[in-house]
Amino acid sequence: MTKSKNVLISGASIAGPTLAFWLVKYGYQVTIVERAPSLRLGGQNIDISGPAEEVINKMRIKTAVRDSNTGEIGLQFIGQDDQPKASFPKEAALTGTRELEIIRGDLVSILYDSTKKDVTYQFDDSIMSIQQQPDQVKVTFSSGKIETFQLVIAADGIRSSTRELVFGKEPVFKYLGLYIAYMTIPRHKNDTQWWRWYIAVDKRVLMLRPDNHGTMRASVAFLEADKGYEKLSADKQKDLLKKKLVGAGWEAERISNALDKSDDVYLDKIGQIKAPRWSIGRVAMVGDAAYCPSPLSGKGASLAIVGAYVLAGELARHENHEDAFVAYEQCLRPYVEKVQNLPPGVPWIVYPKTRFGVALLNTFAGIFASKPVQKLVNLFSSKSKDKTKEEGFILPDFN
Template sequence: MLTQTSKKVLISGASIAGPTLAYWLAHYGFSVTIVERAPALRLGGQNIDVNGPAQLVARKMGIEDAIRAANTGELGLQFIGQKGQVAAAFPKENSFSGTQELEIIRGDLVSILYERTKQHVTYWFGDSITSLEQQPDLVNVTFASGKTDAFQLVIAADGVRSRTRQLVFGEEPRFEYLGLYTAYLTIPRLQTDNDWWRWYTAVDRRIVMLRPDKQGMMRASVAFIADEQAYEKLSGTEQKRVLKEKLAGAGWETERIVKALDEVSEVYFDKVGQVKAPRWFDGRVGMIGDAAYCPTPLTGKGTTLAMVGAYLLAGELASHPDHQAAFVAYEQRMRPYVEEVQKLPPGVPWLVYPKTALGVSVLNTLAGTFASQPIQRLVRLFSPDKSSHADQEDGIVLPDYR
C-alpha cells in the first residue's frame, strides 16, 4: 500500500458518501477535509437501508454494530386500504417487504459516520466552495467565507443539486425526471401508530407513507405525480401550501399530516429523478454519491451506491500513484454497477400511482393476493430468505485493498 500522507483531499458534503470516503482516505494516509454548507450535521431524513455491499463496507469500517443498535425497529410493510384496513402485510423477513436487516434513519447514519471520522478528518461547517482553479499539481479552492486553500484532489459529495459539480461539469450531468414529487417530514407519534411501514394509496395518483423511527416519532412522506416544472423553486411556505392541496380529501392519516405541516419547521420537498453523468472526473476534481449517480429512492440503493462508491474510490486512489489511473480503475469497477442499479422496471412509478378508486382497489387486491400464505409459500420455494444474502456483494466485487 502506498503512503499518501502528502496528499490533501477536500470533500464537499458531510452526508453519507462524503464521510465514508473521508474515513477510507484517512485510513490510507491521506489528509482529508470535509466542507459542509450547513452550520452543523444535517440529521433529518427518512428511512434508509444499509444492505448488500453497503453492509460489508459498514462491517469493514467497524460501524455495523452501531447501525444495528440504531435500527428503527420496523416490522415490515403494510398496504393500507381505502377504509384504513390492512390490505396486505409483508413482514421484514419477506424479500418483498422493503424493510431491511439494517434499517436506519438517514440522520442517525450521518451521526455514526461523523463519530467514526471526526478524530482523523477535519470538518468545516457553515462554508462551501465558490470557485475551483485547477493547476497541473493541485486545485486552488475559494470558499464562501473568503478562505482559500490548495488541495491535490477535490471530490463533490454534496447531493443531487451539487453546487460543486456545477462549478466543474456545468449542465453536463443529466437529471432524468421520473414524474414524481415527494415530501418528507417528521411528525409526533400517536398511540394508534405501530412499528410497520404503512403505505396508503389514494386516488388521483397520490401515496402517503408512515414509518417508525428510533426517537419515538413517525416519519411521514407524501408523493404524487406532477409535471417536472410544476413546483420548482417554491418557498417553504409555498411548498406546505402545495402539500395541503395535494392531501385534501385523500383520506386515512392525511388530515393529521396537514395539521403537522403548520407545526414543523423542516420539510423536504423535491422532484424525484436520476443523475446520469457521462464522466465523473475532470482533472483533479471528481464526484461520487448522489452528485454523480443518484438512483432515486425508488431503487432503495442510494445509500448502497454512496458507501460502495466511496470505499472503491478511496481504495483505487490508495493503490495508484497517479490519480488519473485511479479514477479510470474506479469507474471501470463502479459504472456497470451504477447502470444496473439505475434500471427501473417498466411502468415505474406510474403503475403504483393509480388515478381512480377502481385502480386503487385493484392495486390493494393484488398486494393482498401476493401476500397471502399460498402465494408466499410458492414464492419461498424459488426465493432465498432475505437474511441469507443480506450482506453479499450483490453484483459488485469489493476488493480488500490492504
C-alpha cells in the same frame, strides 16, 4: 500505503464521511467542507443492504447502525377502508423493510463520530471556485479562504454546486414525474411499527414509518409534471401539500394538520443523475452528485457507501489519480446502471387515478403477501450470507 496527498471533500452527509474514513485509513489528509452550519440530522428512513452492509462491517460501525434501528417490522398496504390489505414482514422474501433500517440523520451522526478525530470538518462554508493546476487544485471558499489540495471530490448531493463548477451542465437530471414531501410528525397511540403505505385516488400516495425518536416519519408523494415546486418558499410548499391532501382519506387530515408545526418539511422532485463521466482532471464525484438512483430504487444510501469505498480503494491502489479515477468508474458504473434501471412502469404504475385502480393494486399486493406466494419466492431466493455477491456486484478487497 502511506500518502502525503491532501484531499478536499464537499459534503458531510453519507458519501463524504464514508470516503473520508477510508482515505484516512490509506494515509491521506482529508478536509470536508459543508455548507450547513452543522450536521444535517433530519431525513427519513433509509436502509443499508447488499455490498454496503459489508462496507460498514469493514468500518466496524455495523453494530452502531443496528443499535440505531428504527424498529420497523415490515411493510403494510392500507386499503380505502383504512385496514391492512397486505403485510410483508421484514423476514419475508418480498418486503420493503431491511435488517438495517436507520434514520438518515442517525447514520450521518455515526459516520461523523467515526471520522471527526482524523478529518478536518469545515462547517458553514462552501466551494466558490476551483482552478485546476498541473500538480494541485486551487480552491476559493465562500468564507474568503484560498487553499490548495491535490484532489477535490464532490459528495454534496443531487444538486451539487461543486459538480456544476467543474462539469457544468454535462451531467443530466432525469425527472421521473414524481414529487415527494417528507416530514416528521407526532406519534399517536394507534401508530404501529409497520411501514404503512396508503394509495389514494388521483395519483397520490401517503406513507407513515416509525423511527426510534418517539415520532413518525410521514411522506406525501404525487405524480405531476415538472412545475418547479421545489423552488417554492416553505409556506407555499405547505399550502401546496395541503391542497394535495384534500380528499385523500386515511391519515391525510392528520398529516395536513401537522404541516404548520413541522419544521423539517422537505419537498423535492424525484429523479436520477446521469453523468457520462465522474472525473475531470483532479476532481471527481461520488454518491448522489455523480449517480443518484432516486429514492424509488431504495439504494441511494447503499450506493453512496459502496461508491465511496471503491473510490478510496482505487486511489490507494494506484500510483496516480488518473488511473484511480478510471478504475473507480470501470468497477462501479455497471452496478450503478443496474441500480438505476428501475422496473417498467415505475413510478406511475403504483399511482392510479381511480378507486378501481387503487383496489386493483391492493388486491395484487394481497396476493403477493399470501403465504403460498411467499413460500414460492423463498424457494428461488438466494440464502447466501456473502453480502459482496448480492445484487450482482462483487465488492473489491483493497487490503
